Structures are given as structure tokens and as C-alpha cells.
Amino acid sequence: MTITPQWKDELRARITLSSVIMRTTKLTKAGREWKACCPFHDEKSPSFTVNDQKGFYHCFGCGAHGDVIGWMIEQRGLSFIDAIKELAAEAGMEVPAPDPVAAQRAEKRASLVDVTEAAQQWFVDNLRGPEGREALEYLKRRELKPETLREFGFGYAPESKQALPTALPGFDEAMLVESGMRIATEDGTKYDRFRGRVMLPIQDARGRVIAFGGRILQDRDGVAKYLNSPDTPLFDKGRTLYNLHRAAPASRQSGRVVVVEGYMDVVALAQAGFGDAVAPLGTALTEMQLEMLWRMVEVPVLCFDGDAAGQKAAMRAIGRALPLLAPMRSLSIVRLPAGLDPDDLINRDGVGAMERLLAEPTSLLDFLWQYERDALPLESPEAKAGLKARLMAHVDTIQDRDIQALYRRELLDRFSAFAYPPRPPRARPGSASWRTGPSQSRGLSPEARSALQAITVGGQRSDLLDAVLAGFLRHPGEIERHAEALSSLARLDPKAAPAIESLIELSETLDSRGETAISHPQGYPAPPVDIRYAFLRDGIPPGEAREELAEAVSLLVEKPALEDAMAATIARFDEDPEGSIAEQIRLRQQLTTVDERLKAFGRRKAAPAAGTE
Template sequence: MLSPQWLDELRARVTLSSVIGRTTKLQKAGHEWKACCPFHNEKTPSFTVSDQKGFYHCFGCGAHGDVIRWMTDQRGLSFMDAVKELAAEAGMEVPAPDPRAAQQAEQRATLNDVCEAAQAWFVASLAGERGGHAREYLAKRGFNARTIERFGFGYAPVDRQALKAAVSQFEEPLLIEAGLRIAVDDKEPYDRFRDRLMLPIQDARGRVIGFGGRILQADSKAPKYLNSPDTPLFDKGRTLYNLHRAGPASRQTKRMVVVEGYMDVIALAAAGMEDAVAPMGTALTDRQLALLWRMVDTPILCFDGDAAGQRAAMRAIQRALPLLQPGHSLGIVRLPTGLDPDDLIKQSGAKAMEELLASPASLLDTLWEAERNAQPLNTPEDKAGLKARLLTHVDTIEHPDIKALYRRELLEKFSAFAFPPRAARSQRDWKSGIAKPAAPPLSPEAASRLRAVTGGGARDGLAAAVIAGLLRFPDQILAHADELHRFANHDGRIGPAIDSLIEAAEMLDPGSETPISAPQGLSPPPDNTRFAFLREGTDPQEAREVLAEAISLLVERPALEAAIEAATARFEADPEGSFAEQKRLRERMLENQRRLGQMASKRAAQAAHDDSDVPTADKPRQPDESTG
């Protein structure tokens, strides 16, 4: 028996479009491919292939599957023949048969039979005389017969032994292992679900793997919702309710909505929004997020408008931050206070729900607002606590570029909040007659520190350029304050100058774009055309982006030098490990130098291009070498 992990690796190694393209003519359509469906006759292409998501789908006939399914359905191969052919193509060896795995697969198949039989009985019980109050509840919720049938609503009678009698063809141990019965020491087992409205939980292929039950007695002390326990079939951390229906729908809407519970999913579907799923009564897990990101780049999390919804949003954000990758994020929708999706739809109609889903808040903005509103912010200590909480979240992000961007944007929001604009101090622009905000001059001590870095024998091209850039764009000082402060603590020569700039920036109004006047006697950088942030006429946004990259290079340099020194010191004790570490670190330093060189060459090329745009009459005449 092949493990799911091995099969996933096989699917990842084989490009789906290349396999399908051997027998079906594909046309590129954005990130996907399209074609006329090979499974039914059509003139207009409705068959799509997604390498990123690993499946094909026909919107005409509903054909759907992965690369293995393609080989079995389109080529007519058996499952194992398809696997062997693909494995040979991918350079993988098919594992030898594992008797224990085969036994487990047989056990899962039997448990599927148990769950399907239980589902059929729950549905029959809802339609029978014992299901009257469950039918009344569904009528009160406004679910019509079509919705009840589609989602497989059923009813579990109150009798503790009713299920056992109904599916007597299966032995007691199977019923217990399927999560349908509970075994207690020295007592007769009893049915897990009793007097509950029942819903089947299905896997991505639509097979029943577990159940959810809602209590019907309003005054009951039992849990409102009860799910199957984890079984060989059902793993709540890997399962999303309604994924087998929402997946195909999301390929048309290009979105996936995550709500808090399965009744919310059904309310949305009844209102025409088919692309919704729900976790199994717990916070989203890493594996559920990975499932969602395979479907869409930015799933929308929709939470109830109460304190519990706010807590659920924060739990989801905290779970997602370490997993963020370029292009993958989350959108967040908070419903009006006191409303869930069903309430909102009944109160304001499906259009109101669609409007909320059309404009979700970003993950970053939701994080900022949640932490800003979490506690009173009346004192400097309170505000420092807010900053610390924000940076604690940022530190959990593993992707370096995303971490740096989150740090920058959150610190900009914090600076604008913590340092509100002061009464305008202005100086007169005598040429235009317009008053402009004035940047306070640097103190004599700060000016002296800057001159020490950029002048004489202490000259450092990158440090001097960064300092000049920060003087020109002081709004970037606080945006990178944490990085710069850590750098200052590790560099005794340049550090004091950086500290002076941070002190000066804290005196500016938030968002101020007025340059800080360079102190008299400050030497310019060795090559002030090398960096975009030092060249006149550069787009300000581009200048700030290049400045941010230069800051990251400057900040990383002392850490690399210290790490190389430490690796060298370990050479006698661990020569092989020390050499490998030194090699890795020196390659990193070379990469940084290469980035600097690219920055310089790009700017030089741009400068040359700009120069070529000058009218010929304005350029100095070059000697004609052909005439001497």
C-alpha cells in the first residue's frame, strides 16, 4: 500500500500540464491552461489545468482529478499501472507492498462502509416520526428541502442503543473505532450522538468520514455542537467541512471563504455562496491553511462580530504569520456586532454579505487594529507595550522579506499613532511665499558624530550613503528604527551617528518628508550617483525602496563579520564544520557585495540612459577619432 506522503511527492514531481498536453492540445490562460474537454464533445473550451493546484477540472461535464486520475480515466490504466508509469518518469521507486499498510487501507474501507450506513440511517430517522422536532428546527432556520438533501441532514434519536440496532451488520469494535459509539470500562458502550441534528463530514472526494451533531434542546447542558473524534478516517486538523463542494465552486469565483461553523457554511450556500468551508470546531491548523492556499492565494476568513469572533481572528492570524509566503496571505472579514452569516443574510440580504466579502481587510491591518484596541494606550508605557506586541508578532514570520515588510509597515503605523502631529513649526520659502514645515536642526554633538563617520580616515562608502539617504528621507529612520538600533549597538564607530539620527527623527512630525539639513562640513558619499536615493530626479518611492535595501545590507554586515570570526575561532575544535560555516558566510558576504554592485550598475545604466535623452545640441561634442 502506498502512503499518502509518497503519492503527494509523486504528484509534486510530475508536471500535470506536460502529461495532459501529450494527448490534449492546451492553451496558456494566465497561470493555468485551457482546452476543449477530452471527456465530452464541446466547441468552447471549459476544461482547465492548474499545475500550481495540481488538478484538472471541466466546468461542462464536471470531470475532475489529479495526474493519477488522468492516467486512469483518460488512458484507461489501473491505479498501480498509472503510478508505476508516473514514478518511472519522476525517477522514483515504487515502494514494496507493505502488508500492514494494506491492512490499514482495508480497515479504512470498512470504516467508510460503517459511516455510509450510519449516514443513511440518520437521514431515514429525520424523515421518520422520531425526527419531527429536528424537522421543525430546520424549518425555523429556513432551510428548504433542496438544502436539506444536498447537505445530508439527519437525526440521531435519543435512545442510547438505537444506532447499534440500526447497523447491526457491523460489529461493536468497528462502531467504536468509527467514533459512533463510546466504550466505557465495565459498562455497555452507548451511542455518541443522541437527540441531535446530524450532518455528515466528508473528505475531498465526498466520502463520509465523520459526523457533526447539533443539540436540539435549548436548555440542554450538553455541548451545542459535537463532532466525531479523530479516527483512522477522520483527522479534524486535516479536514475542512464542505471542501468537496466548495473547491469546484472556488475555481469559478476565484475565492474561498472560511467561516466559523458548518451551519454558517450551509447558510451561505443556501443564499447562493457555494465557496465556503469551516474548520472542525477548532482554530485553523497549519495543514488546513496549506489546503486553502492550494485553492486560492488569499482565502477570506469571516468571523462573527463579537468578542469570540475577534479572538478567533487573532488565533488564525497567529497561526498564519509563520507560514506566510510571497503571494499568499489572508483576507479578514468581521461581521457587524452580534451577527453571524445567517443573521446578516436574513436581516440585510445576500447582497450585504457579498459586499463584505468583496472588500476584506488585510492580515496586516487586522493585526494592527486588534493590538491597538487590545488595551488602553494612555501612557508612554502603554504605547511601548503596543510596539513590543507588534514586534513579537513580526518575529514569528519566517520568510525574511515578508518579515522586513511587516516590520516596516507596522512601525510606520505605530509612529503615526504614537507621535501625533505637533503644532506646525514653519519656515518661509521666500521664493514661493509658501510656508513649509521645518525639520529641527541637528544638535552640535549629533553633527560631530556624523562628520566623524563620513570624513577623514573613517570614511565608509555604504555607511556614508545610508546616512545621507536617511537625512534626505527622514521618514525612513523610524520605519527602520529597530534594525538601525541593533546595528548601532554592535558598531562602536558608526553606531553613535545612527543613534543621533534616530533621536532627531523622533522630533519630527509623523510622515514628514522634509529633509534634515546636513551639518556643515559633512562630507558627501564617495559616489553620490551610485544609489537612487542620492540622485536628484529619482522617483521618491523607488528611492525609498533602494534605501531600504541599502539599510539591510549595512545592518547585516557586522553580524556576518562576527559570525565569520566565531567560526574561525572554532577551527581547531571542529575544522570541517568551521570551514563549511566560513565558506557559507563568505558566500553570503559576496552575495551582498553582488547586490551592491547590481545596485550601482543599474543606477549607472539609468544615468547613462537619462544622459542619452539630452538633446544633441546640449551635449559636448566628442572628438572624431576617424579624423584624428
């Protein structure tokens, strides 16, 4: 018999997690949970929580997480089997025969840590010995202080291919290979992975050495400047952030975590007083690494070089982050001057220059807009359409529907302002501005009166559409900003098309210099005021009116667009039944979300009306 998941669930159910943790850690009740200073790393304010209902502990500082079995292994230092036996005795359960594979895996991981810890001490000793003299001079030329070298555990791997087995005779060849310290070729040859390099230990969230990074002393063609350990049972580069165990406590003091490109950038920042920096390990930020960052702060700061490569690295990270965005969970970006890394900037302009950059990062949305706007020349309508397509492709990856809608509206607003800049007013015979001049009465021209009549008379339209049309009559300066969205709505909703076409035509013929150019007191009468909507009420701040009007337009356009897409998906059912059904399910979910937003919009706007009666 083996230890099954069901048996472990029963064991966890019989043991109160907090009672076990209390034996070695002082817990304080906090609502339904318990809190304490984390036993896995030094801290002054509690970030360690215990939840008996869910059966797990979690540290928001270092990321330590587990159940009662994990606690016995990680905090008490027991093997998996010993932890199970002790807990089962307490719970009055009989221990089945353990799963030999799982037990062997846990023991192997613990023994591999012994290998990497021993190798780290050997590397450190080498740096202080005769073989490490050149490496130590290299580090001094990089202006690294002795205390920095000690804090980060700098060492040196000698040039020899067979030095490690002699230095670590207590570990067999298989363990040295499995830990990533040695390489085994197909013909049976084995040799040291790291040779002639300055070495840095890579540590997990608890500070244990699990891997290494090495840098050559002199750049040579065909030789990688930086070399990291491969993935091993100890080390998964996609789930590890360099310097996390130091940065997590520091970030609780600063309220910030800074992500840089490499571990030498982390070291340079730490030496300058920025202890809250981490780095991925040779790859773009992964989804798991982003989750680790968000456990520390709501908006981590990405700090990349200002050159093209650095900006592409930032965009790769943003591409990974967009689907994962959630309320109060985003990214911000700092662009370093082109050609400078953090160390260069600090050496050239001082610590203050870095502080100023980190104090005013660019938001994710701003960076996305600026990057795509500047990516290609925008000298033709086709190029501008390409910009819009790229922006909307990014928006479509966002899974949170509220955030997706907000990004879509904001980016479309920016695109419209960029692609359709305001035109200078055109004076024509018969128009108010041509007839009377700016200082005289500004009534509407006959053309404007005719167009306005088409709008105000209306037809079989929704209440929200009528309110939006009336809103544009009160705020004509917004018409051009939303011209593209309105044109899209006219294509999708035939009932709305005549009024929208008249509205856009009117926007080109009215006297745009008047404060209320369409509904001027001496022109055509203003449409009735519907006090449910801010954009139709007097005395509302212009910014609030514009924002609500933009939200209403977005809702009006989104629903018929989804309905149109649904019709197209149903039409191709015979060609691709499975794909059509999957797409229909997705679109129905989106339509349900839009309907809920429309209802919420109406209820939200009804509240002021009720209060005025």
C-alpha cells in the same frame, strides 16, 4: 517477503502514469505535464494535472492526489492487492507476498465508508419520518429551504441509545465503534454516539461520507451544542475541511474561498449564493488545512465574528499561517459585526451586506497591526515597547526571509509613526524660522551648520551608510520616522554613532517648514548626489525615495544586530555547547541572507547609474 517501498518505486518507474490514466480519462499535453477535467469531481475547466517525471497526479480543485497505485485504487475501485497485481503484470514484475497489515488497513477503510454511507441514508430517512418531525420544524425555523436540506444531506439521529445496530444490521459492533458511530466504555457497554440531534454528513474531497456533526434541538446546560465524530481511520479533523468538495469547484469560478467558524455558517452562506465557503471542524485551522486552502487560491478569506472570541480565533489562524507564508501566499480577514454570524447578518441586512464585506477584506498585515495595537492600553513608554515586542515576536516566526524582512520593515514603520508622531516645529533664537519667518529666506542656524558639518565630513564608514546619511539630509522628514532604527544602529556600530547622533540632533533644530530644510540652497551646500540610489537623485517620486531609504536603513541595522547576537551566542558556548552551536548555525544562515540582500541592493542601485553614463 513483503511489498517494500523499493519494490513499489521500481513498479512506478516501469509504468508511465499518463498512459494508465489515458485509458479512462482524456488528457491534453500542457508543456511537460498533461491536463484534464478532474475525474473525481464535476468541473468545466481542467484543474487535474499528470506529471510523468514526478510520477503523480494532482487536482487543484478537489485536492485528489496520488501515484499510479493510488489511481488504480481510487479511480478504478481496486483493492491495494488487486492494483499491485494488475500493474505488476503490465510491468513484467513478480508480485511478492503482500504486506498483510497494509492490505488490511486499505480494506478496512473501504468497509468503514460503507458504514458511514449507510448511516447517512438512515439519518436522512429519519428526518422525513415521524421521529424527525421536531427536527424538521427546527430546521424550518432556521429558514433553511428544502433544496438546502437535500443538498447538504440533513438528517436526524433519534434519542435512543441502541437504535443504530437495529437500523444497520449488516455491520458488526466493532465496525460501528471503529467508524465513530458507537461508543464503547471500559466496562463493555456500547451505545450510539449521536442521539436526539440534527445530523450533517462530513465528506472528504471526493464527496464520500467519512464522519458526522450533530446539533441538539434545544440548548441544555451540560450538553454540548455541537458534537462531531472522533478521529477514525476515515476521519482526521485536522486534515479535513467541511464542504471542500463543493467549495473547490465554486472557488475556481469566484477566485475566492471563504473560511467560516462552523458548518451551519457554511450552509447559511451556500443558501445565500456563496458556494465557496468551508469550515474547520471544532479546532483552529491547522497547517494541513491551510495548505489545502492555498491549493485553491493564493489568499483565502477568514470570516470570523467581530467579538473578542472571533478575533482571537482569527489570531490563532494567523499564528499558524505566519511561518508558512510564501510569495503570493497569504490570508485576508473579514470581521463580521459583533454578535452576528453570517446567517444573522444576511437575515438582518441582506445578501449585499455580506458581498460588501467579502469584497474588501483586511490584509493579514493590517489585521495583525490593528489587533496588537488595540489589544492593550498604550499610555506609557513601557506599554508601547510591549506593542513593538509583540509585533516583532510575530515577525520572527515567518520562515521566508524576504517576507520576514518586509513585514519587519512595514510594522516598524507603522510603530514608529504611532509611537513617535511628528512634533510641532520649535522656533528658537538664532534659527532661520525665528529670524526671518516662513515667507523669507530659510538658511540654516549656526547649530544646524555645526551638526551638518559633522555628518558631511564623515569618518571611516561604509558607502551605504554615507549614502543613507546623505539621503536623510535630502529627505529630513524621514529622520524622525527612522529615529529608533538609527539609534539602534548607533549602539551597534561605533563608527556610525557620531554622525547618527548629529543627524538626530539636527532634525530637532532645523526649519522643518522648508521643502529641503537641511540642504536649502541658501543654507549649507547639499551633499554630493550619488545617482546609484533613488533617494539621492532628483526627480524621483517621493514614495519611491522613502521606500528605498527605508530598505537601506533596514539592511544597515539588521547586519550588526545579527553580529551582536552571534557574539553573545559564542560567549555562552561553555554553558550550553549544543544550544550555542545550533544558534550559531541559524545566525550564520541569517547573516548570509543579509549579505546577499546587501549585494543585491547594491547591484540593483548600480543599474540606473550605468544607464546614465
